[in-house]
Amino acid sequence: SYELTQPPSVSVSPGQTARITCSGDALSNQYAYWYQQKPGQAPVLVMQKDTERPSGIPERFSGSSSGTTVTLTISGVQAGDEADYYCQSADSDSTYFVFGTGTKVTVL
Amino acid sequence: QVQLQQWGAGLLKPSETLSLTCAVYGGSLSDYYWRWIRQTPGKGLEWIGEINHSGSTGFNPSLKSRVVISVDTSKNQFSLKLSSVTAADTAVYYCARGGYCTGGSCYPSNAFDIWGQGTLVTVSS
16 A cells, blocks of 8 residues: 655754655655644644645745655744644545654654 | 534444544535544554545545445535444544635645544444
């Protein structure tokens, strides 16, 4: 089955930049989406179609794509950005959706 | 502002059928796909399936044989049934809208842009 691979954890100091990668074979022809999930809460969409920021999401969040890897970048990290982050996409035939393994972002 | 509210039984015995319902408030079922997702500590987030207002469905191949998703447009609700549950089906279950919004307009999408609050379902004898 199709999988999206993320690093388990990323640690960053306040004010620095966090980069979270997501790799998957179909990402070269399928958009990726990113979600932020805080403990006990439902995920929140923070990036859509690789690089578009939904309304209400701070400009500190940006997305990029290169080949089979997409990246979510959080600039000027704040304590409130500490959360789990998941990428999501579809398989190459658009028959089912898959989520990444998740990355825990820790603000030191 | 569209909101999703979900409910259903939280404790099941093995072999029983999980049943959850999600109500859509502040918007119509039309024009979007409506989805179910579950989350377990071991497997993370897993897409279960989806339905649109006309009843067209799609399912995760790994769960397809046990899943039924239905829609009730008169109540603005959609529902999930998962049969023959086991302990491996213990998870937090979410409903979500398949869409995204940009420039003040919203569109159907592969994104999951609005989520319900989640329901913990435990399967135990």
